Amino acid sequence: xxxxLRETSGKVIGCAIAVHRELGPGFMEGIxxxxxxxxLRHAGIRFRCQVDHEVAYRRQEVGSLKLDLLVDDCLIxxxxxxxDLADIHFAQTRSFLKAFDxxxxxxxxxxxxxxxxxxxxxxxxxxxx
Numbered sequence: 001x002x003x004x005l006r007e008t009s010g011k012v013i014g015c016a017i018a019v020h021r022e023l024g025p026g027f028m029e030g031i032x033x034x035x036x037x038x039x040l041r042h043a044g045i046r047f048r049c050q051v052d053h054e055v056a057y058r059r060q061e062v063g064s065l066k067l068d069l070l071v072d073d074c075l076i077x078x079x080x081x082x083x084d085l086a087d088i089h090f091a092q093t094r095s096f097l098k099a100f101d102x103x104x105x106x107x108x109x110x111x112x113x114x115x116x117x118x119x120x121x122x123x124x125x126x127x128x129x
Contacts, residue, residue, distance in 0.1 A: 005104055008045070008072055013117055015039040016108050020115040029081045032110040033068050036079065040071070047071045053099055067096055076105035076120075085109055090120060097122040 019035045037049050051067040069077035078093050085107065093105045102122065109116035 005074060008075055009104065009106060009119070011043060011045055012040065012071055012075065012077060012106060015043055015045070016106075016110075016117065017115060020110055023110070025081075025111045025113055027081060027110070029068075029079055029110075032081055032108075033079045036069065036077070036108075040069070045071060047077075048073075055099055065096060065099060067100070070100070074102060074104070076100065076102060078105060078107050080107065080109045081111045082109060083111060085116060085118065090118070093120045094122060 016036060016039075019032060019039050023032070023035060033049065037047070040047050048070045049068070051070045053065050053067070054061050055063050055065060067076055068079045071077055076093065076096050078089075078096070080089060082089075089107060093107050097103065097105055097120065104122070105120040107116075107118040107120050109118075
């Protein structure tokens with residue numbers, strides 16, 4: 001991970017911890033996404049919220065997906081508010097990395113105490129071309 005991305009992800013994690021410290025577990029995902037957006041904006045971090053992306057198969061659109069947050073056009077942030085992260089959440093995040101042709105994501109679960117923070121790295125051989 002580049003130094004720049006390490007610094008960016010560290011700032012995002014700091015913002016997520018601030019949100020978790022203030023709100024605690026128990027809210028719906030959307031509340032945490034909006035609160036995290038406020039915290040990122042307050043920290044001066046560039047991001048886009050609820051980013052849509054079309055998915056194609058054999059050059060034909062087959063659907064779309066929506067990211068919770070995309071920071072600096074290089075770091076995906078997926079927010080969950082569930083009892084425990086499962087393999088499917090990591091697989092979904094890797095699919096987002098592939099679709100956006102990115103390498104790094106953060107998977108945050110606000111329903112746990114403490115906040116669950118997982119880094120997800122794209123499989124090098126599976127990245128979209």
